[in-house]
Amino acid sequence: MxxxxxxxxxxxxxxxxxxxxxxxxxxxxxxxxxxxxxxxxxxxxxxxxxxxxxxxxxxxxxxxxxKRADWPKPVVDPVACTGCNFCVEICPFDCLELSGEGDFAGIAVLTKPNACVSCRECEEVCAKGAIIVMPKEEKHPALVLEGRA
CATH class of the missing domain: 3.30.70.20 (Alpha-Beta Plaits)
Known part of the structure; x- marks a missing residue:
């Protein structure tokens, strides 16, 4: 709906x-x-x-x-992210990029947080569950469980 x-x-x-x-x-x-x-x-x-x-x-x-700074933003679990680039390609406002260089594609990184409208398209397309769109004060559950938050 x-x-x-x-x-x-x-x-x-x-x-x-x-x-x-x-x-x-x-x-x-x-x-x-x-x-x-x-x-x-x-x-x-x-x-x-x-x-x-x-x-x-x-x-x-x-x-x-x-304030857009207070909107939920994508948080990436760097261990779960495989650098597949799907989230980068689907982002309607070009907010995400892959961080790696050379043969390794790297991990997804939110490079334009003020352009992000929290549409969750990146979260939906991530088959690994590496991206969760959440309020900025919260941490990705996998990062908290692994002590990296």
């Missing part, structure tokens, strides 16, 4: 600028809509809506998080 914009929408277009799948359309100063076929339920739009007009996939209005 996709996010939904209600009649409180003022048409500010803030949600349009952060949507990684271009699922949100509408004219400035008018009600915007979310295409449920394109919405990936990432909540980026919710975090920027100044009037709390967007419900998440469960029909809940979540609070706005004005």
């Amino acid at each position: 996709a996010h939904f914009i209600d009649e409180k929408c003022i048409g500010c277009t803030a949600c349009v600028s952060v949507c990684p799948t271009e699922a949100i359309t509408g004219e400035r100063n008018s009600l915007h809509v979310i295409d449920p076929r394109l919405c990936i339920d990432c909540s980026a739009c919710v975090r920027v809506c100044p009037v709390l007009a967007i419900q998440d996939e469960f029909g809940v209005y979540k609070p706005r998080i004005p």
Whole structure:
């Protein structure tokens, strides 16, 4: 189920600028809509809506998080990451890069944290479970278990 914009929408277009799948359309100063076929339920739009007009996939209005620095970010477990590059390729805002050089591809690294909208596409594509998108104050569970957090 996709996010939904209600009649409180003022048409500010803030949600349009952060949507990684271009699922949100509408004219400035008018009600915007979310295409449920394109919405990936990432909540980026919710975090920027100044009037709390967007419900998440469960029909809940979540609070706005004005500073991108406070948004959840991908955390990579360097032991589990195999450098497959899938997360780098899928990131809609080019926030991730591989750190290695030469024959070794390295591990995924968040290089543009302010561009990241916490869409979770990197987390979804990671077959090894090496990436988890979480609030910055939390640590990746594997890192905590191994004493590297």
